[in-house]
Amino acid sequence: MTAEIDWNAEMARVRTARAVRTRVGPGRNPAVVVVDFQVAFTRHAEIGPGTARSLASTAQLLDAARAVGIPVIHLVMVLDDLGDRMLAQRVRSSLTEGCLRGDPRTAIDPAVGAQPGDHVVEKTVASGFFRTRLEGLLAELEVDEIVLAGTSTSGCVRATAxxxxxRSLRVSLVEECCDDFRPLSEQASLWDVQDRFGDVVTLTETLDRFAAGAPGHRAGATA
Incomplete structure (x- = not known):
């Protein structure tokens, strides 16, 4: 008989493993990509205090990026018809119901609003790359690394990562700048990203990196 999993112990194990997992490392030309920090996703019944903290942290990240000329790209979900959504979102109730074009909830949250010089890319599903202009824009900007912020960590942020x-882009997900009202899914996704797809980094190291004009964050130890 298989022993029952101790989920508290498993969570502790995953957090330890994430901290020591080998990092992919930074690129030479990063862009900050903010995923779906729109009113539809930042002001709903299930948000907690973490949302405000993530928005405030992202505002710091964006100020630091703009100050040194690092491109800022906002991904926003905008639908011309609710039928444009993927099947699961059409079948189940979803926050994407607030993303019809013209609905004020599609607006980027004012805490992290787009500024002159920022780029805004519309999308219709979780990933910022699916049938959008993001890949072409990154190529045009000669970006080799995306620094991720946004919501939700386990949904649109993870899919974009x-x-x-x-596409062999380097991925740096800034933990304090991502939000998810599903805490278990968030922790699993952070481990997934660190283990398989990119790096989970802190806001402090990213701000220090931007301020120094250096491309890199310190590589971690090998697990």
């Missing part, structure tokens, strides 16, 4: 990794 995975698709970026498939």
């Amino acid at each position: 995975v698709d970026a990794a498939y």
Whole structure:
């Protein structure tokens, strides 16, 4: 008989493993990509205090990026028809119901609003790469690394990270700048990203890196 999993112990194990997992490392030309920090996803019944903290941290990240000329790209879900959504979201109730074009909930949250010089890329599913102009924009900007912020960590952020990794882009997910009202899914996704697709980094090291004008964050130890 298989022993029952101690989920508290498993969570502790995963956090330890994430901290020591080998890092992919940074690129030479990063861009900050903010995923779906729209009113539809930052102001709903299930958000907690972590949402405000993530928005405030992302505002710091964006200020630091803009100050040194690192491109800022906002991904936003905008639908011309609710039928444009993937099947699972059409079948189940979903926050994406607030993403019809013209709905004020599609607006980027004012805490991290787009500024002159930023880029805005519309999408219709979780990944920022699916049938969008993101890949072409990154190529035009000669970007080799995306620094990720946004919501939700286990949904649109993770999907974008995975698709970026498939394109051999370096991925740096800034933990304090991502939000998810599903805490268990978030922790699993952070481990997934660190283990398979890119790096989970801190806001402090990213701000220090940007301020120094250096491309890299320190590589971690090999697990």
